[in-house]
Amino acid sequence: MIPLLINLPEPMYKMRLASLKDDTVSTLKDLQTSGMLHVEPAGEISMQEQEVIRGQREQVSLAISRIQDILSALREEREILVPESVPQKTIMEMISRINDIHDRYLKLAKNRMALQDQIADTQSLIRYLSPLGENVDLSFQDLCYSGEYLFTTVLILTAEAHKQFLSKTAPGLIQEISAVLSGEVVTLIIARADHKKPIMKLALDLGAIQLRLPDKDWTLRRFFQEHGSLQEELALEIKKIDEQLSKVVEENLDDVVHYREVLTQHHDRLMVLEQLSYLHYATVIEGWVPISRADEMRSSLEASAEYHFLEMLKPQENEEPPTKLQNPSIIRPFQVIVNLFSIPKYGDWDPTPSVAYFFAFFFGLMLNDAVYAIGLLAVTRFFLDKLVDDPGSPNVRLFRNVLYIGGTVGLIFGILSGTYLGDFLNKYFSVNLETLAVATWIQKQLADPITFIVIALIVGIIHVNIAHVLSLIRGVRQKNIGLILSKIGLFITEVFGIPYLFWSLLNIALFPFDAQIYAAFAYPLFIGLILIVISAFMQMGYLGALFWIFDLTGILGDIMSYSRLAGVGLATYYLASSFNLLAEWFSSILAGIIPGIAGFIVAFIVGTVLLVVLHTFNMLLSSLAAFIHSLRLCFVEFLMKFYEGGGREYAPLMVRHYKKVVVGTRS
DSSP states (O other), rough: OOOOOOOOOOOOOEEEEEGGGGHHHHHHHHHHHHHHOOOOOOOOOOOHHHHHHHHHHHHHHHHHHHHHHHHHSSSSOOOOOSSEEEEOOOOOOOOHHHHHHHHHHHHHHHHHHHHHHHHHHHHHHHHHHHHHHHHOOOOOHHSEOOOOEEEEEEEEEEEEHHHHHHHHHHOTEEEEEEEEETTTEEHHHEEEGGGGHHHHHHHHHOOEEEEEOOOSSSSSHHHHHHHHHHHHHHHHHHHHHHHHHHHHHHHHHHHHHHHHHHHHHHHHHHHHHHHHHTTTTTEEEEEEEEEGGGGHHHHHHHHOOSSSEEEOOOOTTTOOBBBOOOOOTTTTGGGHHHHHOOOOTTTTOOOHHHHHHHHHHHHHHHHHOOHHHHHHHHHHHGGGGSSSSTTTTTHHHHHEEEHOOOOOOHHHHHHHHHHBBBHHHHHOOOOOHHHHHHHHHHHHHHHHHHHHHHHHHHHHHHHHHHHHHHHHHHHHHOOOOHHHHHHHHHHHHHHHHHHHHHHSSSSOOSOOOOOHHHHTTTTHHHHHHHHHHHHHHHHHGGGGHHHHHHHHHHHHHHHHHHTHHHHEEEHHHHHHHHHHHHHHHHHHHHHHHHHHHHHHHHHHHHHHHHHHHHHHHHHHHHHHHHHHHHHHHHHTEEEEEEEEOOOOBOOOOOOOOSSOOOHHHHH
């Protein structure tokens, strides 16, 4: 999608690459081949970065450990072929994938362990409750009850501890039912609730284990009857989980094994790099990489550099990354125009879209001749490369495309208005220019000087006010109250002041309003002036008392400056017409001086040569004038109102290959 008026530079990552000093040359070659890194001066590896290297090594080590956990779910030995090629994933992507698989594995493993614990608990209950069930058949709720007057619980004690327990709990103990099991005593105690704390404290001090009973309304007899089916259900659940675990492992087995080999090698390299970094035997390369190519850069380095540490961070507030513009191909050539003014600052506005629209429009409107436009396209195609030292440079390519686009717009205007070498066809072949125009309305507007000037001023009002709107938006973003008041006051003054002044001074009604409404325009006009004065004081202090007036006269001067659109456009046409007339005069004079067919031939040749030379001169002069004045309108009347610039150009380390080079000096 093409941005409407403003674009933003591409976001950047700050990259720090640490590698062994012996690998510096090969690493730089890899970086140059990739053509992504804008290199900046860098120092030695800091203590903080050494800690980051260690942290990354520990992260890789944890991932390897998790891989071992995942592979432990295999129930049989498997043979996996490890491919020689490196997987098309970065180390962090591999770790992330391993973490995802491990999370799924861990969730299933925990569920399986919980079921196994439940089976073990059930078997333990059967063991301890079986002898007790021979004497009582109470429910689980009755065996573990806590009420206002009584409480019950089942304890497991040694025989000696059981004797001590009974001897010390006589006052609060109501009833005790015991069963002996392999040197242990399972006892059900029924005691008074007000003695619960001392009784339980005594039991725990004697090493008693309080039996945890299921939260079911079952009697002991029913539990003994149902426990078999319960065990089968739990075993079936464990079997299902084992199948799910096997599925998780089988689906990812090849990747997991491959990742383990890659991560193990990377872990070993990080360990070596970590040790050597403390001995200052490592080189640091620092620079900026576009976020859109960060993963590509990481993959490239991981595939080529064995012992390295790569860190990518977002820019800090005090850092100033280079600016890489990201405009669509149709408007990208006009980046060279913006850069002539100033390179956009990183994170700030890129005005290339708005400059592209208006520059091409201004250029085409001022050139406005189909033949001249074709001549400009031909000169650009066949002669521009001979006028520059490096035809293959990116800026020359962009500039060439600017001329192509400008010439194409000029060709369109020329065809619409029916302009071919001025009035050449009318003068020499008596062709009515209106019949040549594809759009007669456009031809009439551009042929009338007054109408052309009015159109130019309307274009100026639109262009200048777009700049002021963008300036207002910048003021809002920066919370610049003075700038906000200035622009609001300016808009109010324009909206109400222009119709009011035309009505009061020139007696021209721009809108079909009554005189009372026009008279009322004076009040908002006065409010707008007050806002302009206040903003001038806020921005310039006492000097605002003098300089506020320039805000008003400035916009008038800016808009009047657009009359150059009509001036250059009309000059192109009238110069062409004058040269047509001049060639006709010379031809007529020569035909009168030299009699017969010889005079006709000489007059034709001289006239043709004059037409070619003079129109070539006018084509070049008009193209130059259209370019310069378009540049001036975009720079002075537009960009200076809201655009700051001051950025650095993104210049990555890259391999530059030219199909041909020019050597020596031009004589």
